[in-house]
Amino acid sequence: MQNSNWHDLSLHLTMHKVILVMNQSTTGYSSIQAYALFYTIPFMIFFNHFFLPESMMNIIRGTDRERLYLRRLTKIFVAAFIFSSFHTGVNLIFTSIFFDYSLLKEMNFIPIGLFNTFGIFLFYTSVGLMYELIKDISNSIGVSFFLTIFLIGSLFFFEKLIMNQTWGPLKDLVIYTKMLEKKWTVADLLITYFRQLLIVVFFYLIGSFVYKRKDFIQ
Numbered sequence: 315m316q317n318s319n320w321h322d323l324s325l326h327l328t329m330h331k332v333i334l335v336m337n338q339s340t341t342g343y344s345s346i347q348a349y350a351l352f353y354t355i356p357f358m359i360f361f362n363h364f365f366l367p368e369s370m371m372n373i374i375r376g377t378d379r380e381r382l383y384l385r386r387l388t389k390i391f392v393a394a395f396i397f398s399s400f401h402t403g404v405n406l407i408f409t410s411i412f413f414d415y416s417l418l419k420e421m422n423f424i425p426i427g428l429f430n431t432f433g434i435f436l437f438y439t440s441v442g443l444m445y446e447l448i449k450d451i452s453n454s455i456g457v458s459f460f461l462t463i464f465l466i467g468s469l470f471f472f473e474k475l476i477m478n479q480t481w482g483p484l485k486d487l488v489i490y491t492k493m494l495e496k497k498w499t500v501a502d503l504l505i506t507y508f509r510q511l512l513i514v515v516f517f518y519l520i521g522s523f524v525y526k527r528k529d530f531i532q
Contacts, residue, residue: 350470379526390442436510443517
């Protein structure tokens with residue numbers, strides 16, 4: 315729906331430019347705004363309903379909290395991977411319907427889509443870890459849901475209005491734009507992955523610390 319007016323753009327721009335506009339980092343289907351403000355909500359809903367709730371009895375009886383937390387991390391990985399893959403699949407399938415494959419091949423659109431999948435996989439893994447961390451602290455799914463949305467949204471506007479000239483975590487979600495415009499090399503891509511991986515590790519360490527000391531009998 316976001317890209318349904320692409321044919322109007324094609325009257326003034328080349329097909330190459332149209333694809334760039336459709337995947338730009340400002341308002342497109344693969345934009346920072348979409349990832350942070352729009353897709354965070356369905357991701358958390360998807361994560362909450364894709365797996366069965368944790369059994370409180372198993373948690374209380376569990377002697378190895380670290381193993382239980384790793385099980386939770388695995389669930390977040392799976393949910394983030396499926397969600398990111400579906401997002402990319404929609405983009406690749408519907409873009410290929412309206413644009414010639416030769417143009418997509420020339421722009422390396424499919425490989426770049428796969429690179430972007432891994433980038434947003436790391437981002438939504440961080441979102442999932444943040445959501446679970448807040449849930450452990452607040453003991454409330456509702457509080458965690460809305461506070462996670464608030465924090466991600468606040469970070470988006472903070473980066474946009476105040477940190478517009480400096481790096482911020484959400485500014486790594488521009489793989490499509492930078493690589494389609496050939497502004498990033500493989501080195502830039504690896505640096506982006508490394509930064510996002512550090513964020514995942516950061517939330518993992520804090521979340522694991524809180525989880526292992528959580529009183530589940532509250």
